[in-house]
Amino acid sequence: MSETENTPAAPLETIASSLRRERDRAGLTLTELAKRAGIAKSTLSQLESGTGNPSVETLWALGVALGVPFSRLVDPPTPQVRVVRAGQVPIVRSEQSTYGAALLSSGESGARRDLYVLELEPGGVRHADAHIPGSVEHVILTAGRLLAGPEDSPVELEVGDYVSFSGDVPHRYEALAPGTTAVLVMEHR
């Protein structure tokens, strides 16, 4: 609210890129997403190409199908280059050692971070092409085993491990054990 209300970029372009990005992330094809959202794929095609001016109901259906809130599609993202590697950071404990915390990543002001939970099963590899330059992905493995990171140098994670890497190069997620779950923080300026 205290922000700039008159977002410079036309909302339609923002919607176009947001739509493409989220569909990408969800690993859905245009056809599949259109079917799930209950809209014609031609409509979706035009929206992603920046042509058109969707109604609220149409956009809403897409948000539901993608599992993201409405505003996520209209508010513009922003990239910024920042990669933080952690995992070897010792957890600082309080006196009775019943509570400890370690800072994994300190966010830049102006950055935008979205919080996801992931569920993956072995047998498939989730590939992701480079998205917006400057985006960073943070992953904390909470169950199972996971191979994640850039295509050329993926990292194998045990439960509790943390990895972050730039999202602007092709990268992958591959579960190595059943019931693999992780927390994903996707950061884009």
Next chain:
Amino acid sequence: MSETENTPAAPLETIASSLRRERDRAGLTLTELAKRAGIAKSTLSQLESGTGNPSVETLWALGVALGVPFSRLVDPPTPQVRVVRAGQVPIVRSEQSTYGAALLSSGESGARRDLYVLELEPGGVRHADAHIPGSVEHVILTAGRLLAGPEDSPVELEVGDYVSFSGDVPHRYEALAPGTTAVLVMEHR
């Protein structure tokens, strides 16, 4: 069902009431607002009555004329404490269903988010006084059991559960089982 981020009530009704409320607050007549937004007052009338299905451009123009961000018109007010139980959030899966993700929280542009891992043991209570107004804490429990939240209304979490609450009131963390770990995202503007 307080899923304010993923599947709120019908957007059209939210928009209708939001429009009326904001126009009220701004002290504008329907005619005046329509003129400023550059739309027909008949259109606005129908929108406020809940009839109709505005296009993005139309809604955008109204947001600008009212001096409020787009999202304020479509997102219903968020509760102070939000709990999402494991499995409660619809995880959007791709075809092979080896990969799925659900958005727990969408970050505001301009907000700052720090990423922590927590480890807690039973027997101690971690109290935290109010911090900076406007800060929000997000917690995903990854192991054990945890009691967390505002002092007067803490929430008991199972593994996989998610809770977010305002950090500007006194709150607490208390492990209910050995080996309790959690991911904490602290957000402040």
Next chain:
DNA sequence: TGGCAGCGTTCGTCAAACCGAATTTAAGGA
């Protein structure tokens, strides 16, 4: 090489959102 299947774009058709004008409703003021 040909055929098949899935993905994405382009093209007419139709319903609906948007608009401008007329109509109704509300509130004073003499």
Next chain:
DNA sequence: TCCTTAAATTCGGTTTGACGAACGCTGCCA
């Protein structure tokens, strides 16, 4: 009470978004 002014709601006409079908494209397999 009647008249005047302004706000808000309906009422046809036009523009445009959404749909379905058809089309090109690509990768795969026999």
